Amino acid sequence: MEQFHGIPVSPGVAIGPAVVLDDQGYSIPRCHVALADVAAEHDRLVAAVAAVARTLETNRESTSRRLGDSTGSIFAAQLQMLHDPRLTAELQRKITGSQHTADYAVSQVMHSYASALRRLNNPLLAERAQDVLDIEKQLLQQLGAVTHRPLDSLVEPSVAFSHNLTPSETAGLDRTKVIGFATETGGPGGHTAIVAKGLELPAVVGIGPFLDRVVVGTRVIVDGDRGIVILDPDQATLDEYERGLLRRRELLARLDQLADLPSQTADGVAIELSANIEFPHEVAACLSRGADGIGLYRTEFLYLSREDEPTEQDHYEAYSEVVRAMQGRPVIIRTLDLGADKMGHRPLAEYEHNPCLGLRSIRLSLKNQDLFRPQLRAVLRAAIHGDVRLMFPMITTLGELRQARMLVNVVAEDLEEEGVGCRTDIPIGMMVEVPSAVLMLDRFIREVDFLSVGTNDLVQYTLAVDRSNEYVADLYQSSDPAVLRLILRAVEIADAHHVPLSVCGEMSSNPARALLLIGLGVRRLSVPPQALTKVKKAIRSVTIGQCREIAERVMTFEAAGEVDMYLMDRLSDLAPELIPT
Ligand code: PEP
Numbered sequence: 001m002e003q004f005h006g007i008p009v010s011p012g013v014a015i016g017p018a019v020v021l022d023d024q025g026y027s028i029p030r031c032h033v034a035l036a037d038v039a040a041e042h043d044r045l046v047a048a049v050a051a052v053a054r055t056l057e058t059n060r061e062s063t064s065r066r067l068g069d070s071t072g073s074i075f076a077a078q079l080q081m082l083h084d085p086r087l088t089a090e091l092q093r094k095i096t097g098s099q100h101t102a103d104y105a106v107s108q109v110m111h112s113y114a115s116a117l118r119r120l121n122n123p124l125l126a127e128r129a130q131d132v133l134d135i136e137k138q139l140l141q142q143l144g145a146v147t148h149r150p151l152d153s154l155v156e157p158s159v160a161f162s163h164n165l166t167p168s169e170t171a172g173l174d175r176t177k178v179i180g181f182a183t184e185t186g187g188p189g190g191h192t193a194i195v196a197k198g199l200e201l202p203a204v205v206g207i208g209p210f211l212d213r214v215v216v217g218t219r220v221i222v223d224g225d226r227g228i229v230i231l232d233p234d235q236a237t238l239d240e241y242e243r244g245l246l247r248r249r250e251l252l253a254r255l256d257q258l259a260d261l262p263s264q265t266a267d268g269v270a271i272e273l274s275a276n277i278e279f280p281h282e283v284a285a286c287l288s289r290g291a292d293g294i295g296l297y298r299t300e301f302l303y304l305s306r307e308d309e310p311t312e313q314d315h316y317e318a319y320s321e322v323v324r325a326m327q328g329r330p331v332i333i334r335t336l337d338l339g340a341d342k343m344g345h346r347p348l349a350e351y352e353h354n355p356c357l358g359l360r361s362i363r364l365s366l367k368n369q370d371l372f373r374p375q376l377r378a379v380l381r382a383a384i385h386g387d388v389r390l391m392f393p394m395i396t397t398l399g400e401l402r403q404a405r406m407l408v409n410v411v412a413e414d415l416e417e418e419g420v421g422c423r424t425d426i427p428i429g430m431m432v433e434v435p436s437a438v439l440m441l442d443r444f445i446r447e448v449d450f451l452s453v454g455t456n457d458l459v460q461y462t463l464a465v466d467r468s469n470e471y472v473a474d475l476y477q478s479s480d481p482a483v484l485r486l487i488l489r490a491v492e493i494a495d496a497h498h499v500p501l502s503v504c505g506e507m508s509s510n511p512a513r514a515l516l517l518i519g520l521g522v523r524r525l526s527v528p529p530q531a532l533t534k535v536k537k538a539i540r541s542v543t544i545g546q547c548r549e550i551a552e553r554v555m556t557f558e559a560a561g562e563v564d565m566y567l568m569d570r571l572s573d574l575a576p577e578l579i580p581t
C-alpha cells in the first residue's frame with residue numbers, strides 16, 4: 001500500500017482498478033521482464049529504433065523534395081535525436097539494468113527527456129520536447145504498445161491517472177468507464193476541477209510525480225474529499241473506505257428528500273439556489289435536485305467538447321435545450337470564457353506567457369467577433385423559449401462592458417431586420433471576478449441588470465495566484481480576508497442600487513462558506529448540481545441572525561486558515577450532518 005497527497009477538487013471516493021493515461025491518452029504499464037528475457041527485450045528495442053529511423057529518413061527525403069531542405073531538416077533533427085548515444089545508453093540501462101520492458105523504458109526515458117527540455121523554460125526547447133514525444137509515440141507504435149486507447153479496452157469501470165488532464169479531455173471522459181481520476185499537475189480552481197464536479201467524478205489533482213509508482217490494473221482509491229490517492233490499499237483501509245461509501249450514499253439519499261422543499265433559512269428568509277452547468281445534459285440533475293434556475297451556464301464547453309467549431313445553430317440548439325427543460329425558470333447564459341486553461345481547437349491567440357492575464361474571456365470574444373456574434377445571435381433566438389439572461393465574463397473596464405452591450409444591440413437589429421424570431425429585451429449582467437470590477441462597481445452597476453460574483457477568478461486575481469497551479473495551491477483561498485472584503489463591498493453596492501447579485505464561484509458550494517456569504521448579505525447562490533441539496537441543507541439549518549453573527553466574527557480574522565477553522569466549527573454545531581466523517 002502506498003499513499004499520495006494532492007488537492008481534493010471533486011468530492012466523493014472512487015475505488016477500482018487503475019488505468020494510466022499519458023498525455024496522448026495511452027497507457028504503458030510498469031512491467032518487468034524475467035532476466036532470461038532481457039536480451040529479447042533489447043532486440044525488440046533495437047528493431048523498433050531501426051524501423052523508426054527508416055520512417056524518419058523516408059519522411060526527410062520526401063519532405064525535402066516537396067517542401068525544401070529546411071522543412072525536411074525537422075526529420076533530420078529527429079533522426080539525430082533518435083541516435084543520441086546518451087538516449088540509447090539510458091534505454092539500454094532501463095532494460096538490462098532495471099529489467100523493464102522496452103515499452104516502459106521508452107515511455108519513461110523519453111518522458112523524462114521531454115520534461116527536462118520543458119523545464120528549461122525556453123519556447124524553442126519546449127518545441128524540441130514535442131519532437132521527443134513524437135519519437136516516443138513512433139517507437140511505442142513499433143513496439144505495439146499504442147495500438148489502442150486504454151479507455152476503449154477497459155472491461156470494468158476504472159480509476160484514471162494522468163500527468164495532466166485539460167478541461168476538454170476531462171469533459172471527454174466516458175463516465176461508464178472512468179469512476180474517478182487523479183493527476184500529477186493542476187490546481188484547486190482550474191476548470192478541470194470544475195468539469196470533474198460537473199461529471200460528479202471524485203478527483204484529486206496536483207499530486208506531483210507518482211505515475212511511475214502505479215501498476216496498471218491494481219486496485220486503487222481516489223479520495224476526493226481529503227485529497228488522497230492510495231495504491232494497492234490493505235484490507236483494513238479498503239473496508240474503512242467501503243463503509244464510508246455506504247454512509248455517503250445514505251446521506252445523499254436523505255439530502256435528496258430536500259429537493260422539493262424551499263431554499264430558505266430556518267426563520268423563512270428565501271435564498272435563491274441555482275445551479276452551474278457546463279453541458280445541457282446536466283439540467284436533469286439540476287431539476288431533480290430542485291434548482292431554482294441556472295445561475296451560470298459555461299457555454300465555452302460547447303467548444304471544448306467537440307472537434308469542429310460550433311455554428312450559430314449548434315449554439316441555438318444547446319441553449320434551447322437548456323431553456324426549454326428549465327420550464328420558465330431563469331437561465332443565465334454566460335458568453336464564451338475561452339482562453340487560459342480553456343483552449344479550443346482553433347488557435348485564438350499567439351503563444352502567451354501569462355494566459356490568465358492575456359487574451360482571455362470577454363477580451364478574446366471582442367477581438368474575435370466571428371466567434372462572438374453567432375453566439376449572441378443564438379442566445380437572443382433561444383430567449384423566446386423561456387427566461388434567458390445574458391452575462392459577460394471577466395469584465396475589467398467599462399469600455400469592455402459597453403462594447404459588448406453595443407454588439408448585442410447590433411446583433412439584435414440584424415435579427416429583427418432578417419425577421420428571425422428572437423427576444424431583444426433580455427436582462428444583461430456581468431461577472432464580478434476581477435478586483436477592478438469591484439472597485440468600479442458603483443459605475444458598472446448603472447449599466448447592468450444583474451451581477452454575479454465569480455469567486456474562482458476573484459481569488460486568482462486578488463491574491464495573484466494561478467488557480468490551476470499546484471505550487472501555489474495553499475495560497476488559493478476563497479476565505480482570504482482580502483477576498484471577503486471585496487465580496488462585502490460588492491454586496492453593499494448592489495444592495496444600495498437594488499441590483500440583484502449572486503455568487504456563482506465554487507466558494508458558494510461549500511456549505512460553511514455559503515453560510516458566511518449569506519451572513520455577508522448574499523441572497524442568491526449558484527452551485528454545481530451535486531452541491532444543491534447539501535447547500536440547501538445548510539441554509540435550512542440556520543437563521544439569518546446566526547449567519548450574520550458568523551460573518552461579523554469572520555470579518556475580524558486576518559487569515560484564511562482562521563476563517564475556515566471557525567467556519568467548520570460553526571457548521572459542526574449548526575448542521576453536523578454535513579461534516580465529512
Ligand atoms: C469564477 O471565476 O468564479 C467563475 C464562476 O467562472 P469560471 O470558473 O468559469 O472562470
Ligand code: MG
Pocket residue numbers: 393433454456457
Ligand atoms: Mg471566472
